[in-house]
Amino acid sequence: MINKKVDNIQEALEGVTDNMTFLVGGFGLSGIPENAIAELVNLDVKGLTCISNNAGVDDFGLGLLLQKRQIKKMISSYVGENEEFERQMLSGELEVELIPQGTLAERCRAAQAGIPAFYTPAGYGTEVAEGKESREFNGKMYILEQAFKADFAFVKAWKGDEAGNLIFKGTARNFNPVMCGAAKITVAEVEELVPLGALDPNQIHIPGIFVQRILQGERYEKRIEQRTVRQRN
Amino acid sequence: MLDKTGIAQRIAKEVKDGYYVNLGIGIPTLVANYVRNDIEVEFQSENGVLGMGPFPFEGEEDADVINAGKQTITTLPGASFFDSALSFSMIRGQHVDLTILGAMEVAENGDIANWKIPGKMVKGMGGAMDLVASAENIIVAMMHTNREGESKLLKRCSLPLTGVGCVKKIVTNLAVVEVTPNGFKLLERAPGVSVEEIQKATEGTLIVEGDIPEMEL
Numbered sequence: 001m002i003n004k005k006v007d008n009i010q011e012a013l014e015g016v017t018d019n020m021t022f023l024v025g026g027f028g029l030s031g032i033p034e035n036a037i038a039e040l041v042n043l044d045v046k047g048l049t050c051i052s053n054n055a056g057v058d059d060f061g062l063g064l065l066l067q068k069r070q071i072k073k074m075i076s077s078y079v080g081e082n083e084e085f086e087r088q089m090l091s092g093e094l095e096v097e098l099i100p101q102g103t104l105a106e107r108c109r110a111a112q113a114g115i116p117a118f119y120t121p122a123g124y125g126t127e128v129a130e131g132k133e134s135r136e137f138n139g140k141m142y143i144l145e146q147a148f149k150a151d152f153a154f155v156k157a158w159k160g161d162e163a164g165n166l167i168f169k170g171t172a173r174n175f176n177p178v179m180c181g182a183a184k185i186t187v188a189e190v191e192e193l194v195p196l197g198a199l200d201p202n203q204i205h206i207p208g209i210f211v212q213r214i215l216q217g218e219r220y221e222k223r224i225e226q227r228t229v230r231q232r233n
Numbered sequence: 234m235l236d237k238t239g240i241a242q243r244i245a246k247e248v249k250d251g252y253y254v255n256l257g258i259g260i261p262t263l264v265a266n267y268v269r270n271d272i273e274v275e276f277q278s279e280n281g282v283l284g285m286g287p288f289p290f291e292g293e294e295d296a297d298v299i300n301a302g303k304q305t306i307t308t309l310p311g312a313s314f315f316d317s318a319l320s321f322s323m324i325r326g327q328h329v330d331l332t333i334l335g336a337m338e339v340a341e342n343g344d345i346a347n348w349k350i351p352g353k354m355v356k357g358m359g360g361a362m363d364l365v366a367s368a369e370n371i372i373v374a375m376m377h378t379n380r381e382g383e384s385k386l387l388k389r390c391s392l393p394l395t396g397v398g399c400v401k402k403i404v405t406n407l408a409v410v411e412v413t414p415n416g417f418k419l420l421e422r423a424p425g426v427s428v429e430e431i432q433k434a435t436e437g438t439l440i441v442e443g444d445i446p447e448m449e450l
Contacts, residue, residue: 028303029296030296030297030299031297077357078358079356080356089355098355098357100358100359100360100363101279101321101358101360101363102320103362104317105317109318120325120366121367122367123362124366124397125344125394125396125398126393127393127394128358169297169314170282170295170297171280171281171282171298171299171314172297173281173314173316174317176316177316178317224294224299224305226302228288228289228304228305229288229294231290231291232291
């Protein structure tokens with residue numbers, strides 16, 4: 001077994017510097033790497049490019065990095081839930097690139113899989129296609145999209161072991177598995193770091209080969225963005 | 234004239250037995266409430282769940298189980314969770330049978346605009362561009378006119394596009410309209426709405442052939 005375990009968040013983020021590009025897992029506030037984000041705030045690294053489906057809310061998730069103006073550029077598919085984000089975007093302090101959600105996922109997967117680029121129909125004929133190569137296959141038009149290049153991927157899983165194997169839970173899975181191995185270094189934080197052998201190999205979602213560092217997360221708030229319930233009866 | 238609930242009720246009749254369906258945010262979400270309960274349908278949410286159920290009871294919300302609108306949900310027996318790449322494989326790979334989404338504008342050639350108003354806060358397209366570029370069967374749920382009373386069924390979209398030539402059918406508060414090579418074909422009128430009223434509220438070419446029946450809900 002190749003041991004990927006690190007003992008603390010400082011060790012997990014060793015090598016992080018200003019002006020780096022990060023893949024950050026999560027959809028909304030679900031499945032975000034809470035401990036890595038907290039440590040990035042601590043480290044006060046600046047000029048970051050963050051690739052993440054959303055940009056958090058004002059006081060949680062990537063919103064915490066926005067508050068401290070640590071992010072130079074966001075690459076996301078939907079950013080609607082954050083006033084500070086809106087202010088920085090409209091004032092031009094923050095660069096924003098909006099891309100289709102499926103394209104964001106596939107650009108991660110391509111990086112993970114060693115595929116430099118791929119054709120997708122998403123965005124053909126729209127401003128997303130501007131400056132991109134387009135091509136017809138079987139009578140339908142597609143645009144060429146490229147794999148992401150990132151320094152670190154920060155992901156969050158439910159369970160993991162010292163070999164770096166990961167299992168995700170519910171819709172907190174989202175972008176996390178496709179970001180594993182899609183950057184130079186993948187840091188996985190887990191709710192439960194279990195002893196080697198405790199995970200059934202049949203149930204592993206992401207094999208440890210895609211993960212360089214694994215860490216037992218210290219605490220998880222797991223905030224709910226839109227609490228929606230129905231009445232009993 | 235229909236309200237939003239009425240639009241959802243009418244669209245629910247388009248949902249057939251054995252369909253996998255993706256519902257957008259807003260009116261489309263309401264469609265799930267009106268699907269006949271003698272047919273089998275599974276709802277997909279692009280953040281990574283198939284087999285979505287109703288909202289949870291109070292106290293049973295789970296931060297790890299949400300839909301694409303970030304609302305807490307439940308799952309039904311037979312449900313599955315998956316990552317974002319696999320989710321969009323279902324969508325781009327045309328495994329999802331029906332996509333229902335809202336729009337700001339639809340053009341008579343099937344173009345749709347629903348993600349950006351230049352000069353205003355831009356929130357992003359989310360999965361909408363992947364959905365409209367891929368689905369064979371797209372129904373738009375929207376009001377026939379905007380808040381200023383201007384038509385949303387246009388000759389050409391004025392807003393930045395989400396997708397080109399992709400919308401097949403539109404259900405509004407006034408009418409059911411099919412997108413054809415020659416323009417918008419009027420299929421049904423909302424209860425109490427005349428062909429003239431629909432004509433007046435439609436900027437694009439409206440094709441009216443024979444008697445236009447009133448919708449049944």
